[in-house]
Amino acid sequence: MPPDLFGEIDPPHRLLMGPGPVNAHPRVLRAMSADLLGQFDPEMTGYMEQVMALYRPIFGTQNRWTFLIDGTARAAIEASLVSLLAPGDTLLVVDFGRFGLLLREIGERIGAKIEMLSVPWGETVPMDRIAAAIERVAPKVVASVHGDTSTTMAQPLEGLGALCRAAGAYSYVDATATLGGMAIETDKWGIDVVTGGLQKCLGGPSGSAPITISDRAAAHILARRHVERGIARDDLANGAGSRIGSNYFDLAMVMDYWSEKRLNHHTEATTMLYGARECARVALGEGLEARFARHAAAGRAVTAGARGLGLTVYGDDRFRMTNVTGIVIPEGVDGEAVRRRMRDDFEIEIGTAFGPLTGKVWRIGAMGYNAMKHKVLITLGALEAVLRAEGFACEAGAGVDAALRSYEA
Amino acid sequence: MPPDLFGEIDPPHRLLMGPGPVNAHPRVLRAMSADLLGQFDPEMTGYMEQVMALYRPIFGTQNRWTFLIDGTARAAIEASLVSLLAPGDTLLVVDFGRFGLLLREIGERIGAKIEMLSVPWGETVPMDRIAAAIERVAPKVVASVHGDTSTTMAQPLEGLGALCRAAGAYSYVDATATLGGMAIETDKWGIDVVTGGLQKCLGGPSGSAPITISDRAAAHILARRHVERGIARDDLANGAGSRIGSNYFDLAMVMDYWSEKRLNHHTEATTMLYGARECARVALGEGLEARFARHAAAGRAVTAGARGLGLTVYGDDRFRMTNVTGIVIPEGVDGEAVRRRMRDDFEIEIGTAFGPLTGKVWRIGAMGYNAMKHKVLITLGALEAVLRAEGFACEAGAGVDAALRSYEA
Numbered sequence: 001m002p003p004d005l006f007g008e009i010d011p012p013h014r015l016l017m018g019p020g021p022v023n024a025h026p027r028v029l030r031a032m033s034a035d036l037l038g039q040f041d042p043e044m045t046g047y048m049e050q051v052m053a054l055y056r057p058i059f060g061t062q063n064r065w066t067f068l069i070d071g072t073a074r075a076a077i078e079a080s081l082v083s084l085l086a087p088g089d090t091l092l093v094v095d096f097g098r099f100g101l102l103l104r105e106i107g108e109r110i111g112a113k114i115e116m117l118s119v120p121w122g123e124t125v126p127m128d129r130i131a132a133a134i135e136r137v138a139p140k141v142v143a144s145v146h147g148d149t150s151t152t153m154a155q156p157l158e159g160l161g162a163l164c165r166a167a168g169a170y171s172y173v174d175a176t177a178t179l180g181g182m183a184i185e186t187d188k189w190g191i192d193v194v195t196g197g198l199q200k201c202l203g204g205p206s207g208s209a210p211i212t213i214s215d216r217a218a219a220h221i222l223a224r225r226h227v228e229r230g231i232a233r234d235d236l237a238n239g240a241g242s243r244i245g246s247n248y249f250d251l252a253m254v255m256d257y258w259s260e261k262r263l264n265h266h267t268e269a270t271t272m273l274y275g276a277r278e279c280a281r282v283a284l285g286e287g288l289e290a291r292f293a294r295h296a297a298a299g300r301a302v303t304a305g306a307r308g309l310g311l312t313v314y315g316d317d318r319f320r321m322t323n324v325t326g327i328v329i330p331e332g333v334d335g336e337a338v339r340r341r342m343r344d345d346f347e348i349e350i351g352t353a354f355g356p357l358t359g360k361v362w363r364i365g366a367m368g369y370n371a372m373k374h375k376v377l378i379t380l381g382a383l384e385a386v387l388r389a390e391g392f393a394c395e396a397g398a399g400v401d402a403a404l405r406s407y408e409a
Numbered sequence: 410m411p412p413d414l415f416g417e418i419d420p421p422h423r424l425l426m427g428p429g430p431v432n433a434h435p436r437v438l439r440a441m442s443a444d445l446l447g448q449f450d451p452e453m454t455g456y457m458e459q460v461m462a463l464y465r466p467i468f469g470t471q472n473r474w475t476f477l478i479d480g481t482a483r484a485a486i487e488a489s490l491v492s493l494l495a496p497g498d499t500l501l502v503v504d505f506g507r508f509g510l511l512l513r514e515i516g517e518r519i520g521a522k523i524e525m526l527s528v529p530w531g532e533t534v535p536m537d538r539i540a541a542a543i544e545r546v547a548p549k550v551v552a553s554v555h556g557d558t559s560t561t562m563a564q565p566l567e568g569l570g571a572l573c574r575a576a577g578a579y580s581y582v583d584a585t586a587t588l589g590g591m592a593i594e595t596d597k598w599g600i601d602v603v604t605g606g607l608q609k610c611l612g613g614p615s616g617s618a619p620i621t622i623s624d625r626a627a628a629h630i631l632a633r634r635h636v637e638r639g640i641a642r643d644d645l646a647n648g649a650g651s652r653i654g655s656n657y658f659d660l661a662m663v664m665d666y667w668s669e670k671r672l673n674h675h676t677e678a679t680t681m682l683y684g685a686r687e688c689a690r691v692a693l694g695e696g697l698e699a700r701f702a703r704h705a706a707a708g709r710a711v712t713a714g715a716r717g718l719g720l721t722v723y724g725d726d727r728f729r730m731t732n733v734t735g736i737v738i739p740e741g742v743d744g745e746a747v748r749r750r751m752r753d754d755f756e757i758e759i760g761t762a763f764g765p766l767t768g769k770v771w772r773i774g775a776m777g778y779n780a781m782k783h784k785v786l787i788t789l790g791a792l793e794a795v796l797r798a799e800g801f802a803c804e805a806g807a808g809v810d811a812a813l814r815s816y817e818a
Contacts, residue, residue: 001462001463001466001693005463005689005690005693005694006459006462006463006686006690008440009440009443009456009683009686009687010443011443011444011445011446011452011453011456012446012452013444014446014447014450014452016445016446016447018447020676021445021446021447021448021676021679022445023444023445024444024445024680029441029442029443029444029680030442031417031418032438032441032442032680033438033439033441033442034418034419034420034438035420035422035432035433035438036420036425036430036431036432036433036608036614037420037421037423037425037430038423038425038427038430038758039430041423041752041758043420043421043423044420047418047420050415053410053415054410054414054415057410070480070481070484070615070616071479071480071484071657071675071678072479072675072676072677072678073675073676074656074657074674074675075479075480075484075657075675078655078656078657082655097639098639098640099639101637101638101639102637102639102656104638105637105638105639105656106656108652109652109653109654109655109656110654150639197676199445199676205445205678205679205680205681206479206675206676206677206678206679207479207616207617207678207679207680207681208616228510228511228514229510229513229514230506230507230508230510230511230514230559230763230764231507231763231764232764243517243518244518245518245519245654246487246491246518246655247483247487247511247514247515247518248480248483248484248487248658249657264763265483266480266481266482266483266484266615267429267430267481267482267606267608267615268481268615269481269614269615269616269681270430270608270614270615270616271433271438271441271614271616271680271681271684272614272616272678272680272681274418275680277415277418278418280414281414281415284410284414285414343450349447349450354639354640354673355639355640355641
């Protein structure tokens with residue numbers, strides 16, 4: 001252990017243009033420097049109420065039950081599935097990438113019966129195939145990712161909720177990578193549970209995950225309420241449903257904590273809550289339509305710029321996420337060497353890929369505080385220089401010019 | 410939604426002298442304002458390595474596997490138990506308060522067979538009774554809280570590890586409320602898994618939970634490794650043990666993430682990691698012995714001050730936590746009215762109680778950044794004034810004077 005205990009935190013000033021985390025909005029980090037409050041302080045519970053109100057428009061919902069899970073995005077995914085599903089229930093997974101596989105994996109550990117509706121990476125799943133699968137397997141829960149960063153594809157979700165409700169199923173959507181950057185229409189789509197993360201389009205740090213739950217799903221979950229012995233109260237009857245398989249992720253208890261009952265569960269992560277609150281204030285202050293347009297413009301510019309450099313953009317244009325773009329690593333180019341040079345010479349991070357796409361694509365994100373013209377242009381200019389240094393012939397200036405034209409169109 | 414979206418975060422400047430969270434050390438909040446890094450950036454993984462090194466002395470261990478769980482303290486408890494226990498395994502709980510009941514509750518949800526070794530609240534469990542219980546029930550895991558804030562008692566743990574190892578059991582200790590404030594001797598006590606939290610004696614916000622795991626327990630957990638399909642790699646064989654019942658809390662995958670393998674799991678909560686790193690730097694910079702002495706002095710002063718005011722201190726003096734003190738609410742005094750006045754007139758929070766102690770005791774914490782003479786004295790002075798206002802006769806100045814004498818002794 002060095003005498004200065006490794007010194008003060010002092011990260012390099014790096015532009016994070018990967019699939020997340022991205023650079024945090026400075027207002028979010030400033031909000032997180034406020035001192036703590038007791039968890040049942042009226043001011044603290046007031047902030048909790050405000051967070052609920054601020055995230056409703058971000059989720060496109062009127063759901064009362066809109067709050068935060070204290071963990072990273074996948075904590076909210078697991079909380080949703082373990083609270084909706086009991087062992088033996090059928091989970092239908094709409095699978096078009098790594099995070100579809102994660103839904104399967106979490107469902108398996110819960111003891112659910114898994115039915116996969118899978119398409120090759122780079123595609124999305126047609127709604128008529130989802131309808132047919134729901135009819136065939138009669139699932140308890142249908143789960144889908146919205147934007148799967150592993151493939152950069154966004155699954156169309158319009159109509160999913162109606163299909164599920166007609167079949168008596170609950171619907172779950174993982175919107176980690178799109179919340180605050182693409183429209184999430186929880187109520188219009190009729191989705192029962194939607195979760196997100198702060199570290200993508202909301203421009204905050206990971207560690208707190210927004211969630212919204214329909215009244216219908218909340219009733220199902222609250223019927224599984226089993227209050228901890230140490231804090232049992234006469235006015236809190238246990239439900240008739242099966243006990244939820246996790247304590248930390250028991251959404252019935254978390255809802256009791258976020259309700260006027262204020263039943264103690266975990267100690268709310270105060271600083272992360274301050275950050276989540278500011279993420280929402282920044283997003284709503286900008287205006288959601290403007291924000292979605294800013295992300296779409298940045299995504300179009302990345303795509304145009306990559307093509308201007310003679311690169312191939314991965315996946316189907318019709319279903320592209322606006323905020324993360326996959327770029328096929330050209331034949332003969334060492335993808336990792338390019339990423340290293342981007343970092344070492346330009347202090348810019350771009351993303352690698354997972355699973356079948358490992359070594360085959362880079363992923364460039366333009367999300368939250370980084371979905372900005374100058375950051376896209378700087379990244380494309382740097383990529384051009386790095387590609388040339390790595391022996392890939394590309395026309396000087398063509399990437400930046402194409403991106404600028406895209407912005408001007 | 411108001412036009413200013415509820416305004417900037419601006420909590421009242423309140424002195425938090427309850428059982429936690431307490432006021433964060435300003436250095437911790439400042440460290441958390443640094444911008445983010447990509448999760449596989451060499452600087453980020455370097456910070457992760459530093460965190461591992463910084464928490465080893467705080468846990469009193471040489472354990473390689475010393476890292477953070479991304480959630481509040483109870484997230485680390487659940488991660489420990491779900492990774493150690495398979496359904497049907499026997500969990501012996503050393504139970505002396507609410508958080509012993511929480512261990513039971515989490516174990517039940519995992520499907521473990523629960524054996525409780527319980528004593529009345531206010532007591533601790535003699536080691537010979539633990540030894541007899543281990544012999545009787547042959548548990549897979551023995552779990553105990555160190556300091557249970559619900560009763561303000563600290564369980565002696567010397568010898569527990571040896572008893573468990575002799576019986577082929579794993580030991581788990583929840584040190585949420587004592588880590589960084591009382592000596593935790595993981596290696597000397599021979600405990601296999603110990604977890605903590607930041608929001609008590611470490612003077613940070615909740616939302617990240619330090620954990621340490623012995624090589625022996627790590628081998629057991631890694632034998633249960635089941636890598637997610639989306640990120641499977643040829644060099645990562647699955648173990649022969651049963652799959653862990655949670656993805657988020659799968660310590661085998663979390664260890665792979667914190668190892669040089671850097672297998673992607675969650676996206677590390679960067680800002681919370683910065684905060685956890687600074688909590689440890691503050692603690693080690695002060696010196697652990699000095700820090701424990703500071704907490705002990707503050708706890709003695711609270712006890713002396715309460716007695717000086719004619720109040721009864723709850724529980725057994727021999728086993729008192731140094732950092733949280735229970736004070737019996739005198740006959741005829743409205744405990745909640747006192748807490749309200751403390752907050753409204755003095756901006757000081759003191760704690761209420763849970764379960765059988767609800768309405769019977771207050772809990773005064775002096776932890777982390779708040780385990781300081783002036784904060785103890787101010788709290789006792791305020792309590793005296795408030796008690797008088799609520800009709801309890803106490804000698805003017807007697808609490809503060811007794812606390813000062815305790816500091817001078």
